[in-house]
Amino acid sequence: MNILIVEDEADISQLIRLYLEKEGFTCADCRDGLTAIQLFQDQQPDLIILDLMIPGLDGLEVCARIRQQPGSKDPFILMLTAKGEELDRIIGLSTGADDYMVKPFSPRELVARVRALLRRSLRHGTQGQIYETPNFWVDLDQRSAQRQQDGQLTPLDLTTLEFDLLSMFISYPGRVWSRSQIIDRIWGSDFYGDERVVDTHIARLRKKIELDPAQPTFLKTVIGVGYKFEDG
Template sequence: MCAKVLVVEDEEALSQLLAYNLRKEGFDVAISEDGDEALIALDEEKPDLVLLDWMLPNQSGIEICRQMRARAETRELPVIMLTARGEEDDRIRGLDVGADDYVTKPFSMSELVARVKAVLRRASPTLAGNVATFRDITLDRETCRVHRGNREVRLGPTEFRLLDVLMQRPGRVFSREQLLDRVWGKDVYVEIRTVDVHVGRLRKSLNSRGEADPIRTVRSSGYALDETYLTN
């Protein structure tokens, strides 16, 4: 699972605890300490889900959620509100501005992770489930196996993660920098050319029997799964 979660929480101890537990479950996590920083992060790279604290400096979580729902780019982005407010009126208010779920502090991390997976499952099943499919390609995250039609495709761990990222957003063009961050990690130094090498290996394995190439190269931009390609 490589879904990206943006944690918007000004209490550092809690944000680090959330990040630790989400990363342990396989999520990619970014942290913003206030609403203004969160809006900038959303402009730079849209996550798959936002954990949004109600009480934030500068702008409240309610206001941030309202702004997200007013933008076409983030209108459908899943949001889970985190708050110490437990009154029914407050919960209704949070849901009325567009939050998908509402978790009252204090909460258990196991419950929070379960809520994240449930919301992702509704919003984007390929991110939350163990099996992802694209045309005749099936990727099983639990067994780390890939099939193309009836044929098992042998992939190394890096090529497996690369295909997983591409299959999460068919048609979306991922830049080489984005693929480096998602596949190798932000704290690992890898030359940009390495992405091209591993995409070449992935193509060779996927198309070893002359199948149509599902990976599209976008000049000067990056790579995407081609939604228009035809299976043989």
């Protein structure tokens, strides 16, 4: 697994790299946002450890640009921040970060968080089942999903986590899922962080399955409770 470390404090970057390489990860590092974008494009890492306060483009802008790039690998992003305020964490998750850690942090905990994030890409759903609705076709065995458009099925380009979310919702049409239930189902005991990370991934899934993500037809918000899937 390849990891990109984006941290402008050299001693912290070297410490992170030391611990990760001892665990068998391949690491690259840089000190500023523009270089981070270039290395992401060139190396397509599996995970990015991204400091919030870096020169050039800050961590929030780097995170947002990575999530907006079509056709690129969709890496996990673990954001680092020296600030403990709730607002910083919320903004980081809303731009597409998968998890966050507040400095100072334990290097061993950081390695545990990295492993937990990367294990998500190895988790597979129930085998041998196909779910079909008026607008969607999901094959759990092949881990493929398609959407009905203009009378034809069009493949959906979903990340592993997005596929797991869609599979969960489509398996229980009409059921309302709270954030904590979604976390238990998708992440299980591997989850670290804020429940609001669920909202981030729901928003990204909506961009791929809804005609108008701002007014979703299929993946709906149940105010004060959570989310549900409806189709037909």
